Amino acid sequence: xxxxxxxxxxxxxxxxxxxxxxxxxxxxxxxxxxxxxxxxxxxxxxxxxxxxxxxxxxxxxxxxxxxxxxxxxxxxxxxxxxxxxxxxxxxxxxxxxxxxxxxxxxxxxxxxxxxxxxxxxxxxxxxxxxxxxxxxxxxxxxxxxxxxxxxxxxxxxxxxxx
Amino acid sequence: xxxxxxxxxxxxxxxxxxxxxxxxxxxxxxxxxxxxxxxxxxxxxxxxxxxxxxxxxxxxxxxxxxxxxxxxxxxxxxxxxxxxxxxxxxxxxxxxxxxxxxxxxxxxxxxxxxxxxxxxxxxxxxxxxxxxxxxxxxxxxxxxxxxxxxxxxxxxxxxxxxxxxxxxxxxxxxxxxxxxxxxxxxxxxxxxxxxxxxxxxxxxxxxxxxxxxxxxxxxxxxxxxxxxxxxxxxxxxxxxxxxxxxxxxxxxxxxxxxxxxxxxxxxxxxxxxxxxxxxxxxxxxxxxxxxxxxxxxxxxxxxxxxxxxxxxxxxxxxxxxxxxxxxxxxxxxxxxxxxxxxxxxxxxxxxxxxxxxxxxxxxxxxxxxxxxxxxxxxxxxxxxxxxxxxxxxxxxxxxxxxxxxxxxxxxxxxxxxxxxxxxxxxxxxxxxxxxxxxxxxxxxxxxxxxxxxxxxxxxxxxxxxxxxxxxxxxxxxxxxxxxxxxxxxxxxxxxxxxxxxxxxxxxxxxxxxxxxxxxxxxxxxxxxxxxxxxxxxxxxxxxxxxxxxxxxxxxxxxxxxxxxxxxxxxxxx
Numbered sequence: 001x002x003x004x005x006x007x008x009x010x011x012x013x014x015x016x017x018x019x020x021x022x023x024x025x026x027x028x029x030x031x032x033x034x035x036x037x038x039x040x041x042x043x044x045x046x047x048x049x050x051x052x053x054x055x056x057x058x059x060x061x062x063x064x065x066x067x068x069x070x071x072x073x074x075x076x077x078x079x080x081x082x083x084x085x086x087x088x089x090x091x092x093x094x095x096x097x098x099x100x101x102x103x104x105x106x107x108x109x110x111x112x113x114x115x116x117x118x119x120x121x122x123x124x125x126x127x128x129x130x131x132x133x134x135x136x137x138x139x140x141x142x143x144x145x146x147x148x149x150x151x152x153x154x155x156x157x158x159x160x161x162x
Numbered sequence: 163x164x165x166x167x168x169x170x171x172x173x174x175x176x177x178x179x180x181x182x183x184x185x186x187x188x189x190x191x192x193x194x195x196x197x198x199x200x201x202x203x204x205x206x207x208x209x210x211x212x213x214x215x216x217x218x219x220x221x222x223x224x225x226x227x228x229x230x231x232x233x234x235x236x237x238x239x240x241x242x243x244x245x246x247x248x249x250x251x252x253x254x255x256x257x258x259x260x261x262x263x264x265x266x267x268x269x270x271x272x273x274x275x276x277x278x279x280x281x282x283x284x285x286x287x288x289x290x291x292x293x294x295x296x297x298x299x300x301x302x303x304x305x306x307x308x309x310x311x312x313x314x315x316x317x318x319x320x321x322x323x324x325x326x327x328x329x330x331x332x333x334x335x336x337x338x339x340x341x342x343x344x345x346x347x348x349x350x351x352x353x354x355x356x357x358x359x360x361x362x363x364x365x366x367x368x369x370x371x372x373x374x375x376x377x378x379x380x381x382x383x384x385x386x387x388x389x390x391x392x393x394x395x396x397x398x399x400x401x402x403x404x405x406x407x408x409x410x411x412x413x414x415x416x417x418x419x420x421x422x423x424x425x426x427x428x429x430x431x432x433x434x435x436x437x438x439x440x441x442x443x444x445x446x447x448x449x450x451x452x453x454x455x456x457x458x459x460x461x462x463x464x465x466x467x468x469x470x471x472x473x474x475x476x477x478x479x480x481x482x483x484x485x486x487x488x489x490x491x492x493x494x495x496x497x498x499x500x501x502x503x504x505x506x507x508x509x510x511x512x513x514x515x516x517x518x519x520x521x522x523x524x525x526x527x528x529x530x531x532x533x534x535x536x537x538x539x540x541x542x543x544x545x546x547x548x549x550x551x552x553x554x555x556x557x558x559x560x561x562x563x564x565x566x567x568x569x570x571x572x573x574x575x576x577x578x579x580x581x582x583x584x585x586x587x588x589x590x591x592x593x594x595x596x597x598x599x600x601x602x603x604x605x606x607x608x609x610x611x612x613x614x615x616x617x618x619x620x621x622x623x624x625x626x627x628x629x630x631x632x633x634x635x636x637x638x639x640x641x642x643x644x645x646x647x648x649x650x651x652x653x654x655x656x657x658x659x660x661x662x663x664x665x666x667x668x669x670x671x672x673x674x675x676x677x678x679x680x681x682x683x684x685x686x687x688x689x690x691x692x693x694x695x696x697x698x699x700x701x702x703x704x705x706x707x708x709x710x711x712x713x714x715x716x717x718x719x720x721x722x723x724x725x726x727x728x729x730x731x732x733x734x735x
Contacts, residue, residue, distance in 0.1 A: 003355060003436035005337050037367050040359045053436075055339065055359050071366035075337020077436070 001044070001051040004162040005075055009101060010082030011093035012061035015115040018145035019082060020058045023155045028146050035060040038072050045159055052159055063093035070104055077162045078109040080154065085114045085142065088124040109161035112140040113154050118147050235429050325406035328388075330448040331358045332423065332431075333399050338362030339436045341398060344448035361392065361401050395420045398431040402451065412451075419447045490536055497535045501528060506546035522546035524554045545597045552598030559596050560589070566607065573600035577607040584611030585618065605646075612656030619650045620728040623664075628724040633682065634689045644690065647726055648697045661731035664699065666690050667707040671721045683708035690724045705729070 008016045017035050021027050024041045039058040044051060059072050073079075081098050083091040091114070098110065114130055116122075126132075133140035139157050141150040230238045254261055307314040331354065332342040340358035365380040383390040389408060393400045393416045400420045402412065423431065427441055434440070498517065502509045506525030511518040519528065521541045528539060545555075549570045556568060556575055565580040575593055585607075586592075593602040605622065609615045626647055629637035647664070654660050668683030668690075687706040695701060709725075 002438050003339055005339055005359065005436070038363045040356050040363060042353045042356045042359075053355060055355050057338075057359065057363070071370050072363055074366075075334065075339060 001053055003053045003055060004077040004159070005055045005057065006158060006162070007057045007059055007073055007076045007079040007101075008082060009059055009079055009094070009097045010061060011063050011084070011087075011090040014061065014082045014084040014087075014090050014094075015145045016061065016080075016082050017058050019080075019113065019115060019143065019151055019154075020056055022145045022148055022151045024056065026148070028148075045156070047156070047160055052162065054155070054159060062097075064096055064100065070100075073101060073104055076105055076108065078111075078158050079105075080111050080113055080158060082113045082115055083125065085116050085125045085129075086119050086122040091125055091129075109158060110139070111154050111158040112138055113143045113150075114140065115143050115145060117142040117149055118144040239429075325404050325408040325412070327402050327404050327408075327412070327452050329354070329357075329403040330451050331361065331401040331403075332444065332448060333358040333362055333401060334431065334434050335362070335394070335397055335399055337436070339434065341431060341434050342440050342444050342448055344445065344452050346452055358401070361390065362399075365392065365399070391416065393417050393420045395424045395431075397428065398423065415451060419451060423447055494535050494537055497537070504528075505548040506551045508544070510542065516540070518542060520544045522548075522551050524551050524558070547598045549598075552596065556593065556596045556599060560593055570598070573598070574603055575599045575601070576603040576605075578605075579607065581607055581609045583609070584614040585609050608653060608655075612654070612659050615653065615655055616659040616662065616728070616730070619654055619659075623647060623650050623726050623728045626726055627720075628690055628726075629720070630686050630689075630722040630724070632722075634685045636689065636693075640690075641693070644693045644697065648694065648699065650728070651699065658731055661703070663703040663705060663729045663731060664694070665705045665707055665727040665729055666694075667709050667725045667727070669709050669721050669723045669725065671718055680708050686722075686724050690726075 008020055010016050012034070013032065017033070017039060018028055020039070020041055021029070024043045035058060037060055041056045041058065042053060043056065044053045046052075057072055057076070059069055062069055079101055081094045083094040094112065098112075101110070102108075112130070112133055114125055127142075130140040130142045139154075139161075141154040141157070143150040143154055145151060227238065304314060306312075326346070329343070329345040331340060333339070334341055338359040338361070340355045343354045343358075345354070361380075361383075364383065368380045379392070379394045381392050381394075383392070389404045391402045391404060391408065391413060393402075393413070398420070400416050400423075402408075402416055404412065423444060427444055430441055430444075498509055498512070501507055501519070504526055506522030507528065508520040509517065510520050515536060515538050517537050517539045519539055519541055521528065521543065522545060523543060525546065528541070546552075552570050553568050553575075556562070556570075562568060562577070563580075563582055565582055566577055567579045569576045575596070577593075585604075590602050590604065593599060604618060607618075609618065626643045628640045628643045630640070631637055651662070651664065654662060666687040668685070668687035670679040670682050670686075672679075674682075684706060687708065691701070691704045691706060694704065
């Protein structure tokens with residue numbers, strides 16, 4: 001079985017850890033706990049008969065990659081860019097992180113997740129943003145760690161590209 | 163329609179296409195292709211003789227090596243290795259200084275790192291010994307060293323190095339991906355891929371947060387009874403999860419294994435992308451680290467092996483015997499302490515079970531008690547001056563009846579009561595010969611022999627001295643002496659002796675006239691007679707006398723006295 005390292009990047013409190021927990025353990029907690037450094041989870045998937053094991057590095061939230069964060073990024077086969085749909089600035093941070101990651105890792109696959117889609121009333125990022133990103137060739141999903149919406153799709157989409 | 167290139171005519175002349183003879187065709191070919199054929203032949207000969215020059219190869223060589231390295235890295239390494247080795251050897255032989263100059267920037271840090279590692283190992287060893295020095299196990303190991311004769315340091319070393327390598331991780335440094343993993347059958351833990359990734363992350367965090375980018379690596383992580391030892395190589399690191407206190411040599415083994423892995427599988431480790439499956443030679447290296455440590459770990463269960471059980475039984479037996487021995491020793495000491503408190507018994511010497519005791523013949527017997535307490539008692543006779551034994555000895559020698567009471571005070575034996583027989587001659591002398599008796603008081607001893615009693619009373623009466631001061635004034639002690647005289651008289655038995663009379667003789671010092679002294683002496687005798695009369699002694703039993711024949715000294719005041727003499731009734735005129 002092949003093993004691939006992927007990283008989850010995004011600004012503070014965008015829901016990276018919640019997305020990972022929802023995907024790996026199918027649980028969601030309302031309690032917010034900031035991530036110090038990095039959390040690591042693994043999950044084995046079966047992609048149409050091809051097994052793969054994802055080693056998911058859930059990096060602490062940041063709007064720019066520090067030296068430590070770059071160290072964590074080394075050897076990653078792909079990454080998920082997470083932004084908070086209720087905070088437009090987090091999408092800008094995600095784009096900055098994407099640029100830094102591409103520079104560090106080279107052209108590796110990635111997926112954009114516009115999280116907290118369940119908070120429609122508080123949304124700052126336009127509803128059609130994901131669709132527009134997809135039109136530009138990016139893989140983008142409106143996700144909700146609370147409801148589980150599109151979480152698995154996003155992770156699986158990245159896994160298929162690895 | 164096809165035409166054959168050549169054919170044979172009916173007359174036997176060979177013709178070619180269109181009836182042209184071969185000779186003509188050869189000529190035609192030479193005319194048309196001759197120059198090209200000649201050039202081709204020249205090229206072929208040139209190629210056959212061609213030896214490329216260095217100038218021609220130089221531009222292409224670098225590009226060729228680069229292509230080869232990309233296409234078949236291991237093949238190029240294998241092909242060039244003999245050249246590199248030979249070149250290095252030649253360089254060392256021809257110009258060692260040049261090699262020294264090249265290695266100079268590297269060799270210093272290498273040496274420092276090696277020394278630092280050695281010092282760290284030494285410090286760990288020292289810490290281990292110090293930590294164990296005051297633990298409960300320390301005493302057990304002391305006992306083990308004493309029992310087995312093995313040096314204590316070796317026992318400490320042997321006992322403290324019990325450990326078990328539970329898991330071994332070979333991790334790619336770049337990505338943290340797990341290349342290979344080995345674990346003991348009973349080992350439990352988190353997902354090995356997650357563990358390897360986390361170890362990698364921790365290493366990155368520690369290095370980037372607390373150390374420079376180039377120096378320092380995470381080498382140990384300790385959690386409870388677990389220790390994770392990490393060895394770092396250029397492209398991979400080896401992490402050993404160890405339960406217990408690992409041997410120091412485990413680091414060296416791991417380091418050697420990692421070096422071998424890099425030497426044999428360096429390219430594979432570098433190019434590992436998590437696609438699963440590694441060379442067959444990698445897994446045995448990891449398993450070997452487990453297997454070697456399993457033997458050491460098995461020593462932990464040695465407590466329940468037959469030899470240990472036998473040792474445990476022996477230790478238990480020894481403990482019980484020791485307790486019994488200690489209990490007997492305690493009983494013996496208690497017995498000897500009580501024995502020594504007995505009158506007439508002295509503990510002279512003791513050696514193990516043998517005890518020498520000084521025992522007065524009249525003291526309590528003790529030999530039988532010694533057997534009861536596991537002691538062999540040897541008695542030596544001696545005379546004790548303990549008062550109870552002195553009295554017992556006096557009773558035995560003087561054959562005192564039970565009606566006689568005896569007491570001892572400051573060496574004076576006082577006898578009282580009824581003797582019921584005549585006191586033998588020399589009774590008082592015999593009493594004084596008893597060990598521990600210095601004087602004898604028979605004042606209250608009554609003998610049943612009237613004559614003997616009279617003799618005793620007479621002697622005692624003669625010893626009384628009634629002192630006077632000036633004139634007829636009695637000294638303070640005089641009345642007590644008079645009372646004693648009355649008691650002596652009242653103690654007489656028998657008709658003859660009960661009527662005995664008392665001769666009272668007055669004495670004076672030498673001063674004054676004899677006539678005056680005579681009168682004074684008689685006055686003193688009369689004063690004593692009056693005192694005796696007041697105590698019931700009739701004048702008929704009294705005879706007054708003045709001592710004329712005794713010399714008087716003017717300076718001897720003790721002569722101012724009255725003496726008494728008991729006279730049998732028959733002797734009184």
